[in-house]
Amino acid sequence: MNFTGLVAAITGGAKGIGKAMAQQFAARGAKVAILDIDPESGERTAQAMRETGGDAVFITADVGDLSSMERAAQQVAQSLGNTDILCVNAGIYPQAFLESMTEADWDTVHRVNLKGMFLTVKAFLPQLKQSQRGRIVLTSSITGPVTGFPGWAHYGATKAGMLGFMHSAAIELAKYGITVNAVLPGNIETEGLGEIGEEYRRKMEAVIPFKRLGKPEDVAHAALFFASEGAGYITGQTLIVDGGQILPESSLALEDI
Numbered sequence: 436m437n438f439t440g441l442v443a444a445i446t447g448g449a450k451g452i453g454k455a456m457a458q459q460f461a462a463r464g465a466k467v468a469i470l471d472i473d474p475e476s477g478e479r480t481a482q483a484m485r486e487t488g489g490d491a492v493f494i495t496a497d498v499g500d501l502s503s504m505e506r507a508a509q510q511v512a513q514s515l516g517n518t519d520i521l522c523v524n525a526g527i528y529p530q531a532f533l534e535s536m537t538e539a540d541w542d543t544v545h546r547v548n549l550k551g552m553f554l555t556v557k558a559f560l561p562q563l564k565q566s567q568r569g570r571i572v573l574t575s576s577i578t579g580p581v582t583g584f585p586g587w588a589h590y591g592a593t594k595a596g597m598l599g600f601m602h603s604a605a606i607e608l609a610k611y612g613i614t615v616n617a618v619l620p621g622n623i624e625t626e627g628l629g630e631i632g633e634e635y636r637r638k639m640e641a642v643i644p645f646k647r648l649g650k651p652e653d654v655a656h657a658a659l660f661f662a663s664e665g666a667g668y669i670t671g672q673t674l675i676v677d678g679g680q681i682l683p684e685s686s687l688a689l690e691d692i
């Protein structure tokens with residue numbers, strides 16, 4: 436896959452899955468804009484990519500704020516050119532159990548994950564329309580669309596909501612040649628997941644047929660596919676990247692493997 440001459444903008448690109456997407460697109464010739472609320476990590480990621488020959492800029496942007504995203508989109512166009520590939524990846528996943536979940540907990544997660552997706556697409560749509568091969572890749576999750584986990588009802592609602600958005604957006608944007616697809620990661624070893632502890636990791640690994648958590652690159656490769664020239668006739672689709680985690684119909688299925 437070659438992305439030479441194309442511009443990729445990646446929200447939440449300072450760390451984790453978004454950082455791997457930024458690195459993988461840059462390694463294949465794309466000019467990459469990292470959009471994130473964490474300027475220290477974002478600048479460090481962009482700098483490291485430039486040092487290895489990549490064309491990367493960091494732009495501070497909050498996906499939950501339309502004016503911030505419009506400003507960021509303008510800065511991408513000025514510094515790299517019009518965006519061809521938009522990875523809507525920024526997301527947060529604080530755990531909160533229903534009995535203690537506050538309205539603020541609910542709103543915070545929805546502001547970033549769901550409203551943030553809409554505002555990101557809205558801000559970049561004028562640029563994507565000008566591209567010969569506009570691509571939108573959403574980072575959803577298995578949690579919500581396919582599975583559930585205590586403490587993530589609000590999170591799961593946003594990740595399932597992203598797919599609801601995708602289905603209509605894919606139809607609306609087809610006339611511009613823009614595809615809209617989603618990657619659904621399982622448990623991926625990122626900075627965001629890092630705090631969650633050794634016991635969680637051990638238990639999770641035990642129920643994944645591949646017996647390991649995913650790497651950010653595993654998800655980035657799925658995003659590269661959706662953004663590739665060859666995927667131009669694929670829209671409104673999902674790709675699960677979970678090492679087989681959702682497959683076992685019970686713990687019996689994992690015995691003796």
Ligand code: NAP
Nearest residue numbers: 447451452471472473497498525526576620622623625627
């Ligand atoms: P991560 O390591 O926490 O990185 C996410 C980045 O997004 C961070 O730099 C974060 O900054 C930034 N961010 C947070 N709020 C933002 C906002 N309002 N505007 C712009 N940037 C913002 O997360 P990750 O694990 O790579 O997850 C990336 C995406 O994958 C998320 O959408 C997540 O739901 C999804 N996902 C992850 C997993 C997993 O196992 N890791 C599984 C399924 C789906 P701060 O650190 O300063 O908040």
